[in-house]
Amino acid sequence: MIRNERISPVQLSFIMIGFIFGSSAIITPAVSAYQDAWLAYIIGWIGGYILIGIYAYISILNPSKTFIEILKDVFGKYIGSIIGIFYIWYFLHLAGLVFRNLGEFMIVSIYTETPLIFIIISIALVLAYSLKKGLEVIARVGQIIVPMMLILVISIFLLVMGHYEVKNLLPFLEHGFLKVLKVSFSVLTFPFGETVVFLMIFPYLNDKKDLFKTSYISLTVIGMILLSVVMSNLMILGADMLNRQIFPSHITISLIPGIAVEPFIAINLIIAASMKITMCLYASLIGIAQLFGLDDYKPFINPVVAIAVVISIWVYDSLSDMVRWAGEIYPYYVIPFQIIIPLLVLIILKIKRRDGSSAL
Amino acid sequence: MFRYFTRLLNYFILKAKNDNIRDFKHYSNIEKIPSSIKSVRDKLEEIFSDSVDFVLREIALGENSEVKILIAFIDGLTNKQTVNTNILRALMIESRISKLNREVNRETIIDILKENLLSIGDLEIIDDFKQTVEKILSGDTVIYIDGKNVAFKADTKGWETRGVEEPETEAVVRGPREGFTETLRTNTALLRRKIRNPKLKFEMIKLGEQTNTDVCICYIKGIANPDIIETVKRRLKRIKIDAILESGYIEEFIEDEPFSLFPTVGNSEKPDVVAAKLLEGRIAILCDGTPFALTVPYLLIETIQASEDYYSRPYFASLARFARMLAFFASVILPSFYVALISFHADVIPFKLLLSVSASREGLPTSAFTESLLMVLSFELLREAGVRMPRPIGQAVSIVGALVLGEAAVKAGLVSNLMIMVTALTAISSFVVPPMGGTIPILRVVFLIAANILGFMGLFLSIFVVLIHLCSLRSFGVPYTSPIAPLDGMGLKDSIVRFPIWSMITRPKDITSNKNKKVEHRMKISHIKKED
Numbered sequence: 001m002i003r004n005e006r007i008s009p010v011q012l013s014f015i016m017i018g019f020i021f022g023s024s025a026i027i028t029p030a031v032s033a034y035q036d037a038w039l040a041y042i043i044g045w046i047g048g049y050i051l052i053g054i055y056a057y058i059s060i061l062n063p064s065k066t067f068i069e070i071l072k073d074v075f076g077k078y079i080g081s082i083i084g085i086f087y088i089w090y091f092l093h094l095a096g097l098v099f100r101n102l103g104e105f106m107i108v109s110i111y112t113e114t115p116l117i118f119i120i121i122s123i124a125l126v127l128a129y130s131l132k133k134g135l136e137v138i139a140r141v142g143q144i145i146v147p148m149m150l151i152l153v154i155s156i157f158l159l160v161m162g163h164y165e166v167k168n169l170l171p172f173l174e175h176g177f178l179k180v181l182k183v184s185f186s187v188l189t190f191p192f193g194e195t196v197v198f199l200m201i202f203p204y205l206n207d208k209k210d211l212f213k214t215s216y217i218s219l220t221v222i223g224m225i226l227l228s229v230v231m232s233n234l235m236i237l238g239a240d241m242l243n244r245q246i247f248p249s250h251i252t253i254s255l256i257p258g259i260a261v262e263p264f265i266a267i268n269l270i271i272a273a274s275m276k277i278t279m280c281l282y283a284s285l286i287g288i289a290q291l292f293g294l295d296d297y298k299p300f301i302n303p304v305v306a307i308a309v310v311i312s313i314w315v316y317d318s319l320s321d322m323v324r325w326a327g328e329i330y331p332y333y334v335i336p337f338q339i340i341i342p343l344l345v346l347i348i349l350k351i352k353r354r355d356g357s358s359a360l
Numbered sequence: 361m362f363r364y365f366t367r368l369l370n371y372f373i374l375k376a377k378n379d380n381i382r383d384f385k386h387y388s389n390i391e392k393i394p395s396s397i398k399s400v401r402d403k404l405e406e407i408f409s410d411s412v413d414f415v416l417r418e419i420a421l422g423e424n425s426e427v428k429i430l431i432a433f434i435d436g437l438t439n440k441q442t443v444n445t446n447i448l449r450a451l452m453i454e455s456r457i458s459k460l461n462r463e464v465n466r467e468t469i470i471d472i473l474k475e476n477l478l479s480i481g482d483l484e485i486i487d488d489f490k491q492t493v494e495k496i497l498s499g500d501t502v503i504y505i506d507g508k509n510v511a512f513k514a515d516t517k518g519w520e521t522r523g524v525e526e527p528e529t530e531a532v533v534r535g536p537r538e539g540f541t542e543t544l545r546t547n548t549a550l551l552r553r554k555i556r557n558p559k560l561k562f563e564m565i566k567l568g569e570q571t572n573t574d575v576c577i578c579y580i581k582g583i584a585n586p587d588i589i590e591t592v593k594r595r596l597k598r599i600k601i602d603a604i605l606e607s608g609y610i611e612e613f614i615e616d617e618p619f620s621l622f623p624t625v626g627n628s629e630k631p632d633v634v635a636a637k638l639l640e641g642r643i644a645i646l647c648d649g650t651p652f653a654l655t656v657p658y659l660l661i662e663t664i665q666a667s668e669d670y671y672s673r674p675y676f677a678s679l680a681r682f683a684r685m686l687a688f689f690a691s692v693i694l695p696s697f698y699v700a701l702i703s704f705h706a707d708v709i710p711f712k713l714l715l716s717v718s719a720s721r722e723g724l725p726t727s728a729f730t731e732s733l734l735m736v737l738s739f740e741l742l743r744e745a746g747v748r749m750p751r752p753i754g755q756a757v758s759i760v761g762a763l764v765l766g767e768a769a770v771k772a773g774l775v776s777n778l779m780i781m782v783t784a785l786t787a788i789s790s791f792v793v794p795p796m797g798g799t800i801p802i803l804r805v806v807f808l809i810a811a812n813i814l815g816f817m818g819l820f821l822s823i824f825v826v827l828i829h830l831c832s833l834r835s836f837g838v839p840y841t842s843p844i845a846p847l848d849g850m851g852l853k854d855s856i857v858r859f860p861i862w863s864m865i866t867r868p869k870d871i872t873s874n875k876n877k878k879v880e881h882r883m884k885i886s887h888i889k890k891e892d
Binding site: 008010011106110111114119122123126129130133134137139140141143144145259260261262263266267270274 | 704705707708709710814815816817818820821824825827828831832839841844845846847
C-alpha cells in the first residue's frame with residue numbers, strides 16, 4: 001500500500017457507476033446488433049457480473065494487495081513485473097482512448113471550431129489536479145457529482161419518453177442469434193470488462209466484506225441506466241439511424257421538445273469520463289510506483305497525464321478510425337487483459353491456497 | 361513555485377513556534393515582589409512613568425501607622441465605586457470604626473486584610489511582581505504590603521463598554537436578539553447563561569507580544585473531541601504576533617489551508633449560535649476586544665445554516681436552506697452562464713427567447729464577456745461604496761447606482777437589458793449567504809473568464825476544480841464537505857433539509873468523538889403519545 005487512503009463502500013460504488021458509464025454514455029458497441037441491440041446489451045451485462053465477480057474474488061483472496069503485487073506473487077518477480085508493465089500500458093491506453101472519445105464528442109457536437117488537443121489538455125489539467133489530491137478526494141468528488149449525473153440521465157430518459165416507438169424493436173433476431181452473441185462480447189469488453197482497473201482500487205476499500213455486494217449493486221444500477229440509454233436510443237431513432245450515427249445519444253436528446261438540453265449530455269459525459277480517466281490514470285500511477293517499489297506516486301502525475309494525452313492524439317487518425325478500431329479490434333485486444341490473465345491468476349491462487357492449506 | 365511559498369511559510373511558522381517556546385521558559389522565571397514598600401513604589405513609578413491614568417495610593421494602618429500599604433490601579437479600567445467603598449473606605453475608615461486597626465501589626469496584616477477588611481469577591485494573593493503589573497493593566501487593583509513579599513489582587517474591573525445589543529450582521533425575525541460585546545467577560549457570561557453546565561469550560565490564553573490580549577477557548581467537556589481541543593490549543597500557542605486586535609488575526613493563523621478561498625474557521629456574533637455550535641461538539645474561540653467569536657471546525661454545510669432554521673418550522677427552514685444554496689450557485693454562476701449561453705450555445709436558448717435576447721443585444725459595442733465583466737466589477741464598486749459610505753451619503757450612492765448604472769447604461773447602448781437583470785439577480789443572491797461573502801466575487805470572475813474560453817465546458821471544468829478543492833479541504837481534521845461526502849446518514853438530517861429537532865438524535869459524526877446522544881429521542885415520542 002502506498003498511502004494510507006481509505007474509501008467507503010458507498011464511495012466505491014459511485015466511482016464504479018461513473019467509471020462504467022464513462023464513454024459508454026455516448027458510444028455503445030451494442031448498436032451493431034441493429035434492433036436486437038438491447039438483447040446483445042443484456043447478454044453482455046450478464047457476462048459483466050461474471051467478470052466483476054472474478055475481479056472481486058481475486059481481491060478478496062488478497063485483501064490488501066493491488067493487482068501488480070498479486071501478479072508478482074503469482075507469476076514470480078520477473079514475469080509478474082513484465083505482465084504488470086503490460087497492464088500499466090493498458091490502463092494508460094484506456095485513459096487515452098477515453099480522452100479521445102470525450103474530445104471527439106465535444107468537437108463533433110458543440111465545439112466544432114476548437115482544436116481537439118485544446119479540449120483534451122484542458123480536461124487533463126483538471127484531472128491532474130484531482131490526482132494530486134489523492135484517492136480519498138477523488139472518491140468524495142465522485143460521491144457528490146455522480147448522483148447528479150444519474151439524476152440528469154434519468155430525467156433525460158423520462159423527457160424523451162414521448163417519442164418511443166416500440167415497433168423499432170422488430171423484427172426480433174433478424175440477423176441471427178450468433179450476431180447478437182458476437183456483439184454482446186463487444187459489450188462485455190466495453191464497458192464491463194474494463195472494471196479490471198478496479199483491481200488496483202479494491203485494496204483501498206475500508207470494509208472488504210462488502211466488496212461483492214458493492215460491486216454488484218453498482219453494476220446493477222449502472223446496467224439498468226445504460227439499458228435505458230440503449231433502449232431509448234433504439235426506440236427513438238430506429239436501428240438503421242442508430243447505426244449511422246456516431247453519437248446517437250446526442251441526436252436523441254435534441255428531440256426533447258421545447259428546450260434544448262444537449263449540453264447536459266456533454267456534462268454527463270465529462271463527469272463520467274473524468275471518473276473513468278482518473279481511475280485509469282490512478283491505477284497506472286499506483287502500478288508504476290509499486291512496480292519500482294516507490295513510496296509515492298505523485299512525481300509521476302504530470303508525465304503520466306502527458307503520456308495519456310499524447311496517446312489520445314496519436315492513437316487514431318480520425319473519428320471514423322476511432323469507431324472502426326473500437327468496434328473491430330478493441331474486443332480482441334483486451335481479451336488477455338480482461339479475461340485470460342485474471343482467470344489464470346484466480347486459478348493459480350486457488351491452487352496455491354489449496355496447497356498451502358493442506359500443508360498446514 | 362506555489363509549493364515553494366508554502367514551504368517558506370511553514371518554515372516561518374515552525375520558527376515562530378520554536379521562538380515562542382524559548383520565550384515561555386524565560387517567562388516562567390518569577391520575579392519576587394520586593395519587601396520594602398519604597399522599592400515597590402520606585403519600580404512601579406519607573407514602569408508606569410509618563411502614564412497619567414496610573415494611580416498610586418499609600419496608606420498606613422495600625423495604631424502607630426506601623427504597616428504601610430500601597431494601592432495601585434489604573435483609572436478608567438477600574439470601577440470607581442468598588443475601589444472607593446470596598447477598598448479605600450474599608451481600609452481608611454471602617455478599620456478604625458471597628459477597632460480592627462488596633463490589632464493590625466506586621467504579623468496579622470495579611471489575615472486581617474483577607475478576612476475582615478477587603479470585601480471583594482475575587483481576591484487573590486500573588487507573589488510575582490510581573491504578574492501584579494499584568495493585573496494592574498487588565499483593570500484589577502493590586503495592594504502591596506510593606507515588609508511582605510506578597511500582594512493582594514482585587515478584581516475591580518469596570519470600564520465604559522457597549523451594552524448587549526442586537527447584532528447588525530446576523531439579524532433574525534425570531535430568536536434571541538442579544539449579541540456579543542467587546543468585553544470578554546460579558547461574552548463568557550452570555551454563553552454561561554445559555555449553557556448552565558459545569559462541563560462548559562473556558563480556558564484563557566494571552567496572545568500578542570504588545571497587546572497581551574485575552575483569548576478564551578470554550579468547549580463542553582465530554583462533547584467536544586479532545587483531539588480537536590488539543591489541536592486548537594497547539595495552534596493558538598504557536599502564534600507569535602505583536603497585536604491581536606480582532607479575532608480575524610487569530611483566524612488566519614489557525615486555518616488548515618491558509619491559501620484557500622473558502623473559510624475553514626467560522627465566526628458569529630450571537631451567543632445562541634455559538635452555544636448551539638458548542639453543543640454540537642465544536643470549539644469556540646473568544647477574543648477580547650471584538651464581538652466576533654470564532655468556531656471550529658467549520659464545515660461547508662454551515663454556510664447555509666442559520667440560527668433561525670432551528671427556531672422556525674422544519675418545512676420553512678428546509679425551504680430557506682434550499683433558497684440559500686440556490687442563491688450561492690446563482691450568485692457565482694449566473695454571469696458566466698449568461699456569457700456561455702450568448703457566446704457559445706445560442707442554439708440552446710429557446711427560439712422566442714433568443715429573439716428578444718438578440719433584439720436587446722442589437723447595436724451593443726461590447727461582447728457578452730466584456731459586458732458582464734463591466735457590470736460585475738461596477739457592482740463590486742457599488743457594494744464597497746455602500747458599506748464604507750457615511751450613512752447620509754448612502755442614499756445618493758444608491759440613486760446613482762440604480763439610475764446611472766441601470767437604466768442609463770441600457771439607454772446609452774452600453775449593456776443589454778438582460779445583463780442588467782442578470783447583474784441584479786447576482787447581486788441580490790450574493791447577500792443571501794453572508795459567510796461566503798469573500799469567496800463569491802472572486803469565484804464569479806474566475807468562472808466568467810473560464811466560460812469565455814470554453815463555454816459550458818469551461819464553466820463546468822472550473823466548477824470541477826472548485827469541487828475537487830472543496831473535497832480536499834479539511835477544517836481541524838474534519839473533511840470540509842462532511843456530512844455529504846463522506847456520507848453520514850444521521851448528519852444529513854441537518855444539511856440541506858432540516859429534519860424536525862426531535863429526530864436529530866446524534867451530533868455530527870465527524871466532529872464529536874464520544875457520547876453520541878443529543879436528545880432523548882424515545883422519551884419525547886412517548887411523551888407526545890401520552891398527551892394524545
